[in-house]
Amino acid sequence: MTPDDRKYSKEHEWARVDGNVATVGITKFAAESLGDVVFVDLPEVGSTIEQFNKFGEIESVKAVSDLFSPVSGTITERNDSAIDDPETVNKSPYDEGWLLKIELSTLSGLDDLMSAGAYDQLTAEEG
Amino acid sequence: MSSVDRRLLMDRSVAGRRAVTVPEPDVPLTPLPDASLLRDDLQLPEVTEGEVVRYFSLLSQLNFSIDTQYYPLGSCTMKYNPKLNDEMASLPGFSEIHPLQRDHTVQGALQILHELQDMLGEITGLPSVSVDPLAGAQGEFAGLLIARAFHEDRDEGEQRNVALIPDSAHGTNPASAAMAGLEVVTVPSDEHGNVSVEDLRNLADKRTAVFMLTIPNTVGLFEPNILEITKIIHDAGGLVYADGANLNALLGLAKLGYLGFDIAHSNLHKTFSTPHGGGGPGSGPVLVTDELAKYLPTPVVGEVDGKFSLVSPERTVGRLNGFQGSFGIVVRAYTYIRLMGLEGIKAIARNAIINANYIQSQLKDDFDVAYDRYCMHETVMSARRQKANGVSALDVAKRLIDYGIHPPTMYFPLIVPEALMIEPTETESKETLDAFIAVMKTIAAEAQESPELLHSAPHHAANTRLDEATAARKPILRGSDEAAD
Ligand SMILES: Cc1ncc(COP(=O)(O)O)c(C=O)c1O
Numbered sequence: 136m137t138p139d140d141r142k143y144s145k146e147h148e149w150a151r152v153d154g155n156v157a158t159v160g161i162t163k164f165a166a167e168s169l170g171d172v173v174f175v176d177l178p179e180v181g182s183t184i185e186q187f188n189k190f191g192e193i194e195s196v197k198a199v200s201d202l203f204s205p206v207s208g209t210i211t212e213r214n215d216s217a218i219d220d221p222e223t224v225n226k227s228p229y230d231e232g233w234l235l236k237i238e239l240s241t242l243s244g245l246d247d248l249m250s251a252g253a254y255d256q257l258t259a260e261e262g
Numbered sequence: 263m264s265s266v267d268r269r270l271l272m273d274r275s276v277a278g279r280r281a282v283t284v285p286e287p288d289v290p291l292t293p294l295p296d297a298s299l300l301r302d303d304l305q306l307p308e309v310t311e312g313e314v315v316r317y318f319s320l321l322s323q324l325n326f327s328i329d330t331q332y333y334p335l336g337s338c339t340m341k342y343n344p345k346l347n348d349e350m351a352s353l354p355g356f357s358e359i360h361p362l363q364r365d366h367t368v369q370g371a372l373q374i375l376h377e378l379q380d381m382l383g384e385i386t387g388l389p390s391v392s393v394d395p396l397a398g399a400q401g402e403f404a405g406l407l408i409a410r411a412f413h414e415d416r417d418e419g420e421q422r423n424v425a426l427i428p429d430s431a432h433g434t435n436p437a438s439a440a441m442a443g444l445e446v447v448t449v450p451s452d453e454h455g456n457v458s459v460e461d462l463r464n465l466a467d468k469r470t471a472v473f474m475l476t477i478p479n480t481v482g483l484f485e486p487n488i489l490e491i492t493k494i495i496h497d498a499g500g501l502v503y504a505d506g507a508n509l510n511a512l513l514g515l516a517k518l519g520y521l522g523f524d525i526a527h528s529n530l531h532k533t534f535s536t537p538h539g540g541g542g543p544g545s546g547p548v549l550v551t552d553e554l555a556k557y558l559p560t561p562v563v564g565e566v567d568g569k570f571s572l573v574s575p576e577r578t579v580g581r582l583n584g585f586q587g588s589f590g591i592v593v594r595a596y597t598y599i600r601l602m603g604l605e606g607i608k609a610i611a612r613n614a615i616i617n618a619n620y621i622q623s624q625l626k627d628d629f630d631v632a633y634d635r636y637c638m639h640e641t642v643m644s645a646r647r648q649k650a651n652g653v654s655a656l657d658v659a660k661r662l663i664d665y666g667i668h669p670p671t672m673y674f675p676l677i678v679p680e681a682l683m684i685e686p687t688e689t690e691s692k693e694t695l696d697a698f699i700a701v702m703k704t705i706a707a708e709a710q711e712s713p714e715l716l717h718s719a720p721h722h723a724a725n726t727r728l729d730e731a732t733a734a735r736k737p738i739l740r741g742s743d744e745a746a747d
Contacts, residue, residue, distance in 0.1 A: 168679065170656075170731075171730070171731030171734075173731060173734035173735050174734070174735075194734075196730045196731055196734060197672075197673040198433075198673060198676055199433075221735060222731070222735070261679075
């Protein structure tokens with residue numbers, strides 16, 4: 136089930152907003168299509184990122200893919216256990232496999248993201 | 263196969279053993295310029311000649327090769343490599359010369375290089391050639407440096423810093439562009455597997471240095487809008503680069519120069535039948551229009567009054583490697599072209615295209631075809647249908663090994679989910695293609711009835727399913743006991 140406590144981007148990232156901090160990760164669909172993740176490259180805490188811009192890379196046994204941020208803001212925390220044990224992203228993309236916590240510079244961008252239902256529809260089409 | 267002695271050569275080492283006894287020198291000894299260069303801390307295996315021969319013969323038996331089995335590895339053109347190629351390359355006049363010999367002592371070798379430059383120019387319609395690059399990717403890198411040098415000479419070097427590259431491209435294209443200092447901008451494909459001309463028109467502008475297009479493209483399709491595409495880029499002031507990895511499909515049928523390309527590379531190790539894929543070094547000549555000849559990497563071989571010499575083009579982008587490219591590969595490619603002759607060359611592309619379309623038409627009820635239209639030299643199918651039953655392209659590929667067939671290229675191009683890219687090449691008989699088709703049909707049925715069988719394949723190979731994820735996450739980079747962290 137795609138959790139409905141958060142929002143989704145076309146690029147298969149999710150953002151769960153709590154106050155003005157968003158936790159960001161990749162979706163289960165993305166984790167499954169990538170296959171076994173072997174390497175995650177994330178920016179340093181303190182760097183700023185723009186919505187829909189590239190912020191890092193994720194490498195699986197199949198390919199290297201760019202990561203695009205679903206929100207804009209400043210990175211306050213980064214999940215080093217996803218870097219040290221990339222399989223966390225496969226095992227638990229929505230919980231332990233989160234990637235970044237971002238202090239939002241604006242809330243307005245959230246309207247450009249999808250609900251869980253709309254995201255499921257998108258992946259059913261791409262399937 | 264389980265009783266195979268799997269110890270690495272290092273692990274077979276016994277102190278004091280040796281393979282050869284070096285004879286006493288019969289020339290005066292000269293001291294080393296710097297004796298400290300001699301190291302005695304390197305662990306080298308100490309084994310007899312017999313042990314070395316047995317070890318490598320064993321490895322060769324564990325290997326999968328075009329000489330033993332069918333090898334439809336997409337985008338790699340695993341055609342049969344005629345043995346005459348090797349015979350010519352081993353002639354002492356080619357194999358026992360040194361790259362630093364004076365030109366007048368190696369005229370024959372230089373003549374081969376020169377004639378191959380001309381032949382490749384004739385075949386592609388891009389007349390100026392350097393056979394220096396050591397692989398396709400290095401040919402790309404050289405070609406992109408040429409594009410940059412061209413724009414710099416027109417005072418547009420700083421402004422034109424973007425390489426436009428389709429989303430279907432091979433990974434080396436954006437990597438080479440980045441290495442050449444260009445910014446990569448991705449051009450989407452349309453729903454037929456072609457470059458989206460509309461998007462290309464919007465993206466091409468005064469920042470465009472070059473557009474890189476694989477032709478036929480990486481989904482094995484001919485771009486029907488090719489003339490429009492090259493015009494769009496030229497009108498924007500950019501150059502058009504052809505990734506010629508798939509040149510096999512065009513031999514004698516279409517010339518890159520006539521289609522509007524300015525720069526290209528050709529993979530001799532694919533199109534011109536030289537061993538590769540663990541079987542030999544590559545060679546990726548870079549080919550350009552006469553206008554761009556002055557930027558070619560150095561050296562190229564020139565001819566004046568029947569005398570050949572190594573020359574450096576006037577505004578060369580420089581030297582790419584130590585010597586004159588993969589010379590042994592050049593001799594093999596040269597032999598192959600001579601062996602085939604003009605009529606033979608034309609038959610290559612035609613048969614490669616017929617073979618791929620035969621496979622596509624016979625398998626399309628069993629696997630999805632990525633783009634349902636005639637293909638060129640390879641067909642990209644998809645295990646999307648099987649995926650619904652939990653069977654992935656990887657499982658299908660691994661199961662093929664049980665049937666003695668090399669897996670097709672998987673998960674490339676990235677725009678096709680569960681991609682299986684099948685390139686039969688022209689050198690396979692109809693019987694081999696029919697046997698492959700029958701096996702693929704069997705595997706499609708197995709995917710329905712017993713998916714478990716596929717998940718755990720291969721069952722009959724020397725190595726069963728490798729744990730690629732752990733290998734990438736925690737690589738062990740040394741033999742024996744010391745595992746890397
Ligand atoms: C379409 C394409 N372009 C470029 C290359 C790179 O060639 P090489 O492996 O010789 O560097 C390949 C190799 O597989 C390819 O398939």
